Amino acid sequence: MAIALTLLTLVALPFVAALATALLHQATRAVHSAIAAAASAGGLVLLASLAGPVIGGEIPFATWQWVPSLGLDLTLMIDPLGLMFAGLILGIGLLVVIFAHFYLDADEATGRFFASLMLFQGAMLGIVIAGNVLLLLVFWEMTSLASFLLIGFWQHRAEARQGARMALAVTGGGGLALIGGMVLLGLVAGSFDIATILARGDIVRASPLYPVLLGLILLGCFTKSAQFPFHFWLPHAMAAPTPVSAYLHSATMVKAGVFLLARLWPVLAGTELYTGIVTSVGLTTMIFGALVALFRHDLKSILAYSTISQLGMLVMLLGFSLETAALAAALHILNHAAFKAALFMSAGIVEHETGTRDIRRLGGLAKAMPMTALIATLAAASMAGLPPLGGFISKELMLYETPKLALLGLPWLLPALATLGATFSVGYSLRLAGHLFSGRPREAEPFARAHDPGFGMWAAPALLTVLAVLLGLIPMLLAGPLTGAVTAAITGAPAPAFDLALWHGLNLALILSLIAVAGGALLLWQHKRLLAAWERASLPDAKRMFEASFAFADKWVRKATVAVHTPSLQRMLLASFAVIVLLVIDGIQAGGSFTGTRSLLPASPLAFIAWALLIAATAAVVNDSHNRLRVLIYISVIGLVVSLTFVQFSAPDLALTQISVEVVTILLLLLALNLLPKSPPLLSSAPRKWRDGMLAVTGGVLVGGIAWAMLTRDPGPSIAAYHLANAKSGGGGTNVVNVILVDFRAFDTLGEIIVLGIAGLGIFALLDSTATGAAGARLRAWREDMPHSPERHPLMLVAASRIVLPLTLTVAIYLFLRGHNQPGGGFIAALVAAIAFLVQYLAAGFDWSDRRKRIGEHQLIAWGVLTAMATGLGAFLFGSSFLTSTFGYFSLPLIGKFELASAMLFDTGVFLTVFGAVMLALAQLSHIAARAARAHAAQHSEGGGA
Amino acid sequence: MTIGVPLAELLVSFLIVLGAGFALIGSWGLVRLPSLMERLHGPTKATTLGLGAMLVGSVAWFQLVRGEWTTHELLVSVFLFVTAPISANMIAKVHLHRERQGEPSAQPGPAGVPAPPPGGTDWATHSAPQLGSPGDFVGD
Amino acid sequence: MIAYALAIGFGMLGLALVMNLWRLFKGPGVADRILALDTMVINAIGIIVLIGIAGGSGISFEAALLLAMVGFVGTVAYAKFCLRGDIIE
Amino acid sequence: MMNRIVPHPGLSLLLVLMWVVMVNDLTFGTLFLGIVFGLAVPIFTAPWWPERPAVRFAPALGYLAIVAWDIVIANFHVAAIILFKPNRNLRPAWLTIPLELTTPEAITVFAGTISLTPGTVSVDVSACGNYLLVHALHAPDPAAEVAKAKQRYEARLKEIFR
Amino acid sequence: MTLADHLPILPVIIPALAAPVILLVIRRRPWLGVAAALVSCLGLLVCALALMARVSDGSILAYAVGEWPAPFGIVLVADRLAAMMLVLTACLGLIAWLHAVVTGADRKGWHFHALFQFQLMGLNGAFLTGDLFNLFVFFEVLLIASYGLMLHGQGPARLKAGVQYVVVNLVGSSLFLIALGMLYALTGTLNMADMGLRVAAIAPGDQGLLRIAALLLVSVFALKAAVAPLHLWLVRTYAVSAPAVAALFAIMTKVGVYSLIRVVPQVFGDSAGAAAWVPAPYLLPAAMVSAVIGFAGVFTARSLSEQAAYAVIGSTGTLLIAVAGWSADSLGAGLYYLAHSTFAAAALFLVADVVARRRGSFGDSASPGPDFAGRSGVALLFMAAAIAATGLPPLSGFIGKLLILKSVAALPDWGWAWGVILGTTFFGVVGFARVGSAVFWKSAGGGGGGGAPHAPVSRADLAAPIMALTLLAALSAGAGWASAYANAAAVQVLDPAQSARAVLTQGAR
Amino acid sequence: MSYEFLLATAIGVLVAGGIFLALRARTFQVVLGLTLISYAVNLFLFASGRLVVGRPPIWDKSVSAYTDPLPQALVLTAIVITFGMTAFVVILSLRSFLETGSDHVDGDKVPCDAQDGLADRRADDHEDTRA
């Protein structure tokens, strides 16, 4: 339990610190750095408490379930590998915090800085102590995100934003490959628990998926560790504040890839494929990075390429799949962290004090800033692999390993190439230190400013340099046990016997080392000439290529996206119809018979005529679609035929509904038509018409064919039998359709009236704003498109309308009351009532008619829905479910027996809602036209007066 | 009142054929008469009686043949009698208006163009009803 | 006998519908088309009445009644549109 | 007061009648409901019929009978014209009927009668409301037609709408 | 029956009552209408959670509306999946509603609150119903309400987009009816459970018709879900809607997905002959294309809201990749991702609005604009929303994607699916990074180039996006429980026999 | 020729006409297309109950066979919903035209605008004339 808590605290501390600094973002720099430093220091203390047992062979371990179905557990464990990395992360992290405190100006957004830094630290820590592959991935991607924030910290600088995006794109993208690889690894291994996976290397390597998962995982590692050809993001990440560079590129971000290679060594390493890829990529990167570093002038850029090179070396070592090579790698990780962090901080100091990082402008700084010179020179020497420093030992170990592998079948090739890389390393390291600190000042200005910073700023690099020196002087004492344990952890086997010392006698490694030093000196001597040649060679610029390819992708993806998504209704519909047609054709292929076996009804001549009427009218609609009034008349014909169809085929309710809906629709269309432009339509091109026509005919044939197939089949047993049997006895009505609507499926009807109510409200909302804005202007500028009769309210029409209203309303009442037993019902009654009132509006005008009504349409809709709902809820009181109906027969003297059904109350709700919605829509529409006309008249008379 | 079924059937059949015949004649008038004003006479009249006969036929059929007392068909006629003149009036107004506007599709028929009413005014279709006149009784 | 009368009646009304359609398409004026539609509705009411007689039920009476009302409203609306543009002022 | 409860007595009567006809049976219950709606609906719709034209019922019944008879006769007349009279022999004419009726309701009933009866269609009212424009399908003698309409219908309507 | 027995229908009743009440009171006393809306939203949340608690033991509640026995009446079916959708809707509804009220969007036109309640009612009804025609009705309710909401506040952009949105959906509704007609003609029933039993008995001669009907129905759902190539309507519609509305619409495409998940196993399962697992040959490719198109849009979008709209398409594609597996694992993964992507899309739309409100005329376009107060905070919100939308850790999108990756590994085409899921994530990462750095970084100090000075905006509008992100965080932290629930829901959905038993016996009470 | 054939072909023709018009460029034509399609759909849904003459689903002691009432109820619901939707889309098209000055389905400007009843005049022109 204590262990679990320790582990949890360890990984949580940085996140807590991140949150604290973010929340206290308005506090001072001191507060921020204090929090961050405290978190790092606290972590170190916790880690130290675990160090002994871990090196002694214990593996502190804790697990909590997080997503069991996924296999994602919150498993934390510290083995020596994790311990070493955690130590680096926290230790160098602490030093970086201290350094950053002095490096950053007090007025910078230090809260944001330290929050991001701590977020990064936490993520990094998570990677190295994660005991679950998926958990590791979580932290892995978080490091990409956090580094994005850190690199882009100086947001106003273009290079910072670009560098941040590039780092995110490459490492985040590689991370995605890693996700694929790791999930695959887990699936192959049958577990996402790292310890379990590590024990199942044989299974993994034997799996046919091994090459795939290996490739994906390596992609993740190589991008993160800036291996060639994914190295280019790293130099641009130097746009970050130097403390960030020091942190990301010495101990953390880029080391994550190396860490993962080491972590998965027992599972992945050892195959020819693995060795071939990893070794060659590492070797290439090592040589390439070192070569480029030779010719860089920006201090941080040199360090960046040196980092690339050093990482290449580590990767190459791990690629060997040899235990001794793993040992070399483990030691070099420590060495690199120490000297590289020291160098970055020194570079930061130099920049901070001189205002430049261009080594061509600097020189002879040893006099001006001796302490910095001492620190940086020692660190550079370690990087060069010069004795008696730590770098020397690990480089020796590396060179010692190289003959063990034959590259391309040539046993000498690898040692030779490795020596070449080492030569370059010596070259750039010496150039760095020599150029900066020895010789004469090259430019006066930066030199004049230069002096050693205060102790706070050089303390951290000094400490690291001391470490680098001690790693050379007392390696066994300082790093022996750890390195051994780490090696064992990497390989999953006991570490080989080893001895870390400066002097191993005269062996091949030492000879190669000497060659490298001599070669490095030679390079430095010939540097000017070589530089000229390098600059003539004009190698392709990776960053520019990356950006160009992004711009290219953006341009074309944008073009394609815009082209596909042009908001064209015609295209949307074309796509939809085409998809449907294709799907129907697919369905047809499932077979079955086309014509069924039902005995058909012979058609009467009249039916044939009605059919011809419908088809002629449809053709006329299509043909004459620009002549709007005519089209409406044709539509009326279609509606008429449809109504007759319903009458003929035993559907009186449908006929009533169709008839009344039809006229309301026509009124609506006429109202709208008055304001819509009547100009000739845009003519489609002939090919387009043909295309649409073909699609239309295909669609028509298919739907008609389906209808035929359906109509010619005998129906099977249907739930409607129940409705027919229970309408009277259970629903209390003889009109089965109505009983279905207000009882069996009243819930549908509730939805249906709500649809209508919403339509009314939506229409109201749509039209209410027409008086203002562009629409208002357009309406104000409205002029008649045809000369109109001056008579607004024809006498006979008005007089007739006065009697038509009560007559029609009485019919509506009649239809409503009988609906439960005979054709009719609330919906039809509402439409009839609405028509009755619309006749008033038609005859006497909106204002006159509207002034006389006593309740608003909104209220009607609301009360209608509420009535229907209340009917449904009433059943609750009787312990029944929603919309349970009841009915009873009553008798009163004189009047006789009559029926009352709760369904009729429901139907009242239907009536009110439908009536309200129809009136709201039409009245509102007619109203804007009236306003428009009035505005027009007002304008006209004003114009006449002027 | 009891009529033998064959006689009742005969009556109903007669009414049906009469009604449908009038409907057909009305529509025939619609086809053959020379201009809208003449065509208007065909349907609006012949079909009123046409439908009337068919509706009476329906009443008679239920009454006499099936022995069911029905009257509601007559309501259709009531509605038609109230509305048919208005429909005709409105259609005629459209014609008058279009004709006055010189619409090529609304040529004057054989009766020519109606003369304006005496008194220097015009028909309401061409000139809005004067304030206070019966035509102005709507109120707004 | 009634069956024959009905057949003749249906035939005549069908023929009438065809004539109406002819006028509907032919025009020439919009008033002619409105008139043709109005007549068509009247003939359709006739058909419904005859269907009622043929089916021996009064169930379709409301359809006829409604059609009578609605045909009027439609005609007036079309006419008002031609006269005033704005059907509800 | 009575005006408020029964704003249009004729209308109420018509509605009761209509209800009974529509419901298609003549029980007391039906009649009762008919009376309820016959009274309620006009009250509800009264705002949309603010005028209160006084109608005398007895002459109205006679008028209805005359018109019904005229419609039947005239339909045959018009049918004959449509079927047998060639277009060239047709004598359509515009009739301008001076109106003595003054209320809109009365004018409408008059015009409606003319439209329902043979061979004539009411087309328009003059802007000042004192002339009715009528189209006759076949009127060799327009003046006679005018006179016939005035004495057969308008005179009676003057009695009814007083 | 006690009130608890009515639990399955309360999510429909509450908003259906609230809406008319709001309609009646809001003109006179606006605050009362707002209060009613709040009460309804909270009530819905309580009901949904209670329902979830009730069904989380695996029981299926069938509520026979009107006490007509299934399959003759309409039955509401509350199972784990339905309860989950209800909870999502309730949470999202509350968030979107809050944002609308806080930003004053509800006062930009008429009837926002009533339409909003009706929208919730339509959604809840669609999630609860066990009847295919009733599903159509609730589709229409939620669609027409969405038309109103989408056009709320109007302006030319919304009106133009509105025409397209409405017309496309009308075509969809027509298709729905055709499919329904065919299915009724073939099976004689409308109850989904009953239909699932009856399809097994369909004659060989009718198999073609059955398959056509099934395909049509599925394509309607695909249209609602905006699956390529039926997705073209979505971008403009969502990008121009009021942000609070767009946030609510995050659940709208999910209705299509939900219907697919509900109907296919229940009706077109193993026994459905030619219609068995009917979307099978098309769903995976279409889903992959959607994911690619969506995230390609995210990659190149020129404004935050456009980006959010494309993200909706992309995430639906991703989700359907999982659904296309039709295994309990993959469906469970999909359901978890569904919940995630709903809130992620909502968060994106809301953050886009927060940005737009602060940048004056620069709106949410991906171009440098003026600096504004609290930029870092908003940037953080955006980053969180973007992380969620792309599916990066630590938010639930990552877990969702891992779940999907793991579950679809069993598919024959897993390689393509993995490639698409991971590749589109890359597009998303790059796209959001670019837009985010342009909007939040480039503006800093760079002085936006003459942006009009804008009035200070109250920070209250951060509440809704923060709520959405909090839910995402909760979904991540509680991923174990959530994904277990989703898996259990998937198992239940894929066992139509259990559901049929519950509906046809319990519903027949 | 059977009723079934007539109905099926009529549905087919309505669908074909509807699709063609729905693919046109102006809102009114699209509305017409949708109207045709909804006629077809209502008939189609109705046809799912097959065609039966003279047996309306009005329960009666003496009648034993009825046509299937359920599709009728469904069509009724569909008609109502379609009506609401049609009304909405009509008014939306109008509203969109008033706002954008174009009745193109995509809201794009069309050259023939100025000839129409609604001239596309800008609001400030109007203010000038009033001032």
Ligand code: NA
């Ligand atoms: Na109007």
Ligand code: NA
């Ligand atoms: Na008006």
